[in-house]
Amino acid sequence: MIGTLVEAVAANRTRLRRARNLRAGTRTHVAAQPRARGPAPLRWLTAGCVLLAVAGAALIVVHARWLAAAGATPPGDGASRLTAVLPGVAFTVPDGPGVTVRTHGGAALLILSGMRAAPVQRVDLCDQLADRTRPGRLLPLRIGWTFADAAGLASPRNVLLADGPMPRVRVDGRAGAPLDVRWDGQAQWVGAAARVAPGSEGWLTWRDGALRLRQRPSSACPAAGELLVQLYRPAPTPRALVVAVPAHGEPVEALLAPGDYRVPASPAATLEDEQLFAQLQARGLVRLGANGLAELAPPDLAAWRAAGKTPWDGVNLDGDALRLLERLYRRADGDFVREQVRVFNAERRLLAWRLPGGATARWRAEVVQGTATVPVPLADDMPPASARLFARLPQGWAPWQRVGAWPADGGVARLRLTVPDGTASLRLMLAGRLRHVTGARLRTDPLPGCDGRACTAPDAVQIIDLLPDAGEIVIDAEPLAQGALATPGDARYRHLAVRDGRLAWQALGPATSRPSAPLADVVLADRNGVTLWRDGAPTAAARAAGLATMLGVRAGQAGSVATLLGRVPGGRHTARMTLDLRLQAAAQAALDCIAMRRGHWDGRGCTGAGPSRRAGRRASSCSTRRRARSSPRPGRGCRP
Helix, strand or coil, rough: CCCHHHHHHHHHHHHHHHHHHHHHHCCCCCCCCCCCCHHHHHHHHHHHHHHHHHHHHHHHHHHHHHHHHHHCCCCCCHHHHHCCCCCCCECCCCCCCCEEEEEECCCEEEECEEEEEEEEEEEEHHHHHHCCCCEEEEEEEEECCHHHHHHHCCCCCEEEECCCCCCCCEEECCCCEEEEEEEEECCCEEECCCEEECEEEEEEEECCEEEEEEEECCCCCCCCCCEEEEEECCCCCEEEEEECCCCCCCCEEEEEEEEEECCCCCCCCCCCCHHHHHHHHCCCEECCCCCCCEEECCCHHHHHHCCCCCCCCCCCCCHHHHHHHHHHHHHHHHHHHHHHHHHHHHHCCCEECCCCCCCCCCEEEEEEEEEEEEEEEEECCHHCCCCCCCCCCCCCCCCCCEEECCCCCCCCCEEEECEEEECCCEEEEEEEEEEEEEEEEECCCCCECCCCCCEEEEEEEEEEEEEEECEEEEEEEEEECCCCCCCHHHHHHCEEEEEEEEEEEECCEEEEEEEECCCCCEECCCCCCEEEEEECCEHHHHCCCCCCHHHCCCCCCCCCCHHHHHCCCCEEEEEEEECHHHHHHHHHHHHHHHHHHEEEECCEEEECCCCCCCCCCEEEEEEECCCECCCCEEECCCCC
């Protein structure tokens, strides 16, 4: 029955469709352009895509406006950096220039509005020693004296003259002890006692100026250190320097625009990495070792403890501790904490070496622990502070290698070098102290190679000439002393620090960055006096010769020659470089013809060239390097 009914309905639909088609065929139609109509589902899909695009655009616009609103920091938010010293304090940054000092209990608030800092003057306190053979009493250091006043002194030493009215300041004391500060005129010392202790700073203020004094250690003068002197004078500046000076501890500073501020009563919520470090430290999973290095519990601590005794047996390895270890080694915040530990350790123990460029050798490293040796990994990166070991970076050497991780009680490292057959001599640069060599003889005594500001001694870096006697050379060496590369200035930009004999995590707020000083006007010329850079841009001839990348594509380009010279104090600088613009243009044309367009260069023109293979390649030609090379870098062959 149902089948019969379905067949009848289908036959009826077929009959009606045929009848409709016959009626349509008998009508007369006016010729018209056919109109394409897509299937209904396609039209709906197209409409949906358009609606989604409109909604996405609206969302982007709203989000951009929200970011702009969030980027405009309202008055008061920038003062959160001062919470550690002055919680809950309200203050006002005035519009006009001036110095304001307010005291709150044992702390002080210093506001320098409309003030600009002069360049820092470094005074080597060893030059102030009355008797260099017996470090002790320092001769007075005079600051802010006029030339006429200094001319009347008997044998003055290191007098810092003033180009404007300011109090006459006298600094004296003993080497390695707090320095006493005295002055003539109307001025106020920020703090209780007018003294500058080693490793700290002090401020002397008056109505239209301030003087910042900071005493810090110095590798050039280990006995007395150095004194940093910085003068603040009225000058147009959009933001004021606000310094919170505690009774004990490091001052905290921020750059704030004029307006009303209130310091939050409690610190803001800590970030995930800081929270993780605090939890690891509370559970004993991160600590400061006896060798001065930061130590992290290994990820397989549970299996290690099950196999026997470990240095981490005092840790309660419960579920929370295991979850912290998993977070430390398998989460993004844990990666960041481990990177900070690596940076901390790299600046406190460094043993690195390198061979001349082109030399080949295979290295293995071990660290002596008691009577045994433990293999250690190697790393091919160097801490950024290692650049201060050299006044000028050595040229002609292969990349560095160093001990990547030190055991807790490791001391002397043993470097094993496999040399190729037929090697008659080998030169090695070692950042560390050489103790013993096996399998080779020293051709000469090691040459000192450390001449930078971070050098505690000239032989902190040694250049060693070896005459191999065997296929493997074993070198015993000690790393650089702890803290050799770490300076008080760098500590302000490191998350890990040592306080009261234990590790501490310090947050780095956005106020740590300082606005860049205005650049001086720079004019650069080649060796023949042809102008290469003027009015903040390279000349057309310099651009055509491919020098824009080195000189600077624009004013203020980081790393360019013009920007480096523009940061030198002064209003205008003129310099002449060793390169020849004519020779540089010829080198650029030859490179474009031969390398880029596969043509033939006859010294005057290019023949048989095709289309350029790649734009943007540049050549360099200097008086010290008469050959073409791509991608020039400032400071290598071309010096202003």
